[in-house]
Amino acid sequence: MESSAVAADLVDFLNASPTAFHAVDEAKKRLKSAGYVQIDEKQDWDLKAGNKYFFTRNYSTIVAFAIGKKYVAGNGFHIVGAHTDSPCLKLKPVSKVIKSGFLEVGVQTYGGGLWHTWFDRDLTVAGRMIIRNKKDGSESYLHKLVRIEEPIMRIPTLAIHLERGVNDGFKVNTQTHLLPVLATSIKAELNKPASIDDSIGNGAPNDGSKSSKRINPGGEQHHSLLLQLLAAQAGCEPGDICDFELQACDTQPSIIAGAMKEFVFSGRLDNLCMSFCSLKALIDATSPENSLEDEVGVRMVALFDHEEVGSNSAQGAGSPVMFDALSRITSTFGPDSKLIQKAIQKSFLVSADMAHALHPNYPDKHEENHQPKFHGGLVIKHNANQRYATNAITSFVFREIAAKHNIPLQDFVIRNDMPCGSTIGPILASGVGIRTVDVGAPQWSMHSIREMCAVDDVKHSYEHFKAFFQDFSQLDGKIAVDI
Numbered sequence: 001m002e003s004s005a006v007a008a009d010l011v012d013f014l015n016a017s018p019t020a021f022h023a024v025d026e027a028k029k030r031l032k033s034a035g036y037v038q039i040d041e042k043q044d045w046d047l048k049a050g051n052k053y054f055f056t057r058n059y060s061t062i063v064a065f066a067i068g069k070k071y072v073a074g075n076g077f078h079i080v081g082a083h084t085d086s087p088c089l090k091l092k093p094v095s096k097v098i099k100s101g102f103l104e105v106g107v108q109t110y111g112g113g114l115w116h117t118w119f120d121r122d123l124t125v126a127g128r129m130i131i132r133n134k135k136d137g138s139e140s141y142l143h144k145l146v147r148i149e150e151p152i153m154r155i156p157t158l159a160i161h162l163e164r165g166v167n168d169g170f171k172v173n174t175q176t177h178l179l180p181v182l183a184t185s186i187k188a189e190l191n192k193p194a195s196i197d198d199s200i201g202n203g204a205p206n207d208g209s210k211s212s213k214r215i216n217p218g219g220e221q222h223h224s225l226l227l228q229l230l231a232a233q234a235g236c237e238p239g240d241i242c243d244f245e246l247q248a249c250d251t252q253p254s255i256i257a258g259a260m261k262e263f264v265f266s267g268r269l270d271n272l273c274m275s276f277c278s279l280k281a282l283i284d285a286t287s288p289e290n291s292l293e294d295e296v297g298v299r300m301v302a303l304f305d306h307e308e309v310g311s312n313s314a315q316g317a318g319s320p321v322m323f324d325a326l327s328r329i330t331s332t333f334g335p336d337s338k339l340i341q342k343a344i345q346k347s348f349l350v351s352a353d354m355a356h357a358l359h360p361n362y363p364d365k366h367e368e369n370h371q372p373k374f375h376g377g378l379v380i381k382h383n384a385n386q387r388y389a390t391n392a393i394t395s396f397v398f399r400e401i402a403a404k405h406n407i408p409l410q411d412f413v414i415r416n417d418m419p420c421g422s423t424i425g426p427i428l429a430s431g432v433g434i435r436t437v438d439v440g441a442p443q444w445s446m447h448s449i450r451e452m453c454a455v456d457d458v459k460h461s462y463e464h465f466k467a468f469f470q471d472f473s474q475l476d477g478k479i480a481v482d483i
Helices: 003-014 020-033 185-190 211-212 224-234 267-284 321-333 341-344 392-404 422-434 455-476
Strands: 052-057 062-069 077-083 088-099 101-112 123-135 138-147 181-184 239-251 255-257 264-268 298-304 348-352 378-382 411-414 433-442 442-444 450-455
Touching: 003 255, 003 264, 003 267, 003 455, 020 052, 020 062, 020 123, 020 138, 020 267, 020 298, 062 267, 062 321, 077 267, 077 321, 077 422, 101 185, 101 239, 101 442, 123 224, 138 224, 138 239, 181 185, 181 224, 224 239, 264 267, 264 455, 267 298, 267 348, 267 442, 267 450, 267 455, 298 321, 321 341, 321 422, 348 392, 348 422, 348 455, 378 392, 378 455, 392 411, 392 433, 392 455, 422 433, 450 455
Parallel strands: 077 298, 077 348, 348 433, 378 411
Antiparallel strands: 052 062, 062 298, 088 101, 088 239, 101 181, 123 138, 123 239, 255 264, 264 450, 378 433, 442 450
16 A cells, blocks of 8 residues: 555656656655745855755756755765656757648657657647746737646557558558647638737748747748647647747546556656655655754755756756756855765765566567576666766665665666666766666666656665665764775
8 A cells, every 4th residue: 555655656756747847746746745945047046954955057947955954065966867858859940841731840859759659649848938928018028837637649550451551560660650640721721810910920021020020931831720729728829938848648537446456657757767766765755844954964866857868958957957066056155166976975875766677578678697687776867988977885785775674676787799778877877976776677668758667666765765864874984995
């Protein structure tokens, strides 16, 4: 029952988070409910020991932290890092496509998705928009999240009668095949409101102000039908939409399923499952009144955007966002610039990203001595070529915490004849210089539109992260290295 309760909370988180922006918004709501105070990177920080804070960057990355009551500048940070993004189809800057009498939506692939799984799914769109707001004669621009709940698009497969060899190998052309169908041209035209005017910019004289402030000048960028749907959802006029970042989303909700109700079926488990477990662990490890009474460090969760495409952005793990946070917190409590280097060497990062569970239909894809299984707990990832940042010291720390709390734990090494993926772990370990262990809960169908993991492993992950926050300071004081 306890496992189901944690998994049910995960399902709620997943269903509220169709995009990275929505995931950050949901995390923000949960943090505020738990007494965390939002701070702004553009302002000075007034931080106090024993208090809890968070900030967002680009509204797709969020960093939350709780400062121990015994913290002093130069003490360490105990961090769980994950990412908010998942492979998906993102709308192009000009998404309007008309072919053979159909309105289609131009999309570009984001990350390394299993694109064949996007066919024949009931799709919608979600993301964020910049909306022009007029009030009392002045003009401002609002950042607003948007999500159309009902299915409005589909990518239909070709009938087997027209592609007899499809079962011998379905190869997706991501440019020509992955175009969601929005409507037929004739239906869209017949139902077009009289107020929608696509003539702006098509030779009609204007001073340039209209086209510069409309996302769809001349009706050439996006289908008016799509903009109507978005405007209705956002409570504005289509002409007030200045720009947007939208992606196609599956409308099928996340759910606890299986004959024994032991699985979670969902999109975006990689990596919202680890984002949720780390966030819930931080909140629950800092909610009791005396939880920070004896803490000498800073407990932190950092959820980054753009991991699926290399982390090289202003809000990715390759940016200074992690170092900026550590540096600003340290300097608030002590002006000596050398204290940040001292703090980093006392710090520890758990890089949490989902892992590959042994697949019963493809057992040969795993190394025989390293076969993570469902219900077996978090997986420590190892790679001699540093595709993962784990070493003997960092894996020992994580194992010791598991042993103390009787939490199961597994190991993973990729086969020598297969390439190894990577995570934010090596990026932050090398960029910041922080001790790091790479871990993740086992799952199937990674990067599919519909993935699955085990209910028990959600609970094991949450409990392991929570124990890490509670126990690390005391354990780290017993480890002697580099002396």
